[in-house]
Amino acid sequence: MSTPITKGTHHVGLTVSTLEESAAFFTSLLGWQEVRRREDYPAIFVSDGTTMVTLWATKEAPSVPFDKNRNVGLHHVAFHVSDEADLDALHRRLAASGAKIEFGPERVGQGPAKHLMCYEPSGIRVEFIWPGH
Template sequence: MSLPLTQGVNHIGLTTMCLEESAHFFTSLLGWQEVRRRDDYPAIFVSDGSIMLTLWAAQTDEPTHFDRKRNVGLHHLAISVNSKAALFEIHDRLSVRDVNIEFAPSLIREGPAMHMMCYEPSGIRIEFYWAGE
């Protein structure tokens, strides 16, 4: 069997309807860092130190919302958290900020792994996952 020709994810690019609000979701609510901006593109790059997201501004006033059950594309973005307490802290932070939470922290099958799901301001589905270790 041959070795893979790739070495993991470099970054993930997400098209947003609300560029500033989406960046704020990651930086202010989750504590990520804004790495840089490209006003000519326009894009905002954010990172948690492990992954980089490139948030792009949609180039239309009437963007098409993604339907995860009907369209091919990003079903959701799963982000790891390092503890059960961190998962519940994220839920608490998002709950008081009018974030659309699909479901609160819950066990995955019999556990101990847990996850929760929400939508960031542009409607992109985000999962927060704790492995239960």
């Protein structure tokens, strides 16, 4: 098959242990919009206008935290940032909020692309990347 059957990402579903705090990470820190909620299976849907993220509440706290080097699962989710200044501003906003930052804006390889990695409140690794053009 030479032509992909898919056409990009429709949405990403993440299971979170802190539903309201995880939703606030996207809406308050990133400026995303809350699209809707499901009370019967606690979920909050958020979007930046291009990507939808569905945040599903766990029924219980996870017994073992996810380890990106030892567990099968989501290593991280990455979001595109329009320019380097926005990436730097986002880093400052995350730091001021007390978010756990794995590393601040740094070059990807030889650059010019730059990225940063942090954790949303439930512990999922989130990358923000400016592709350098």
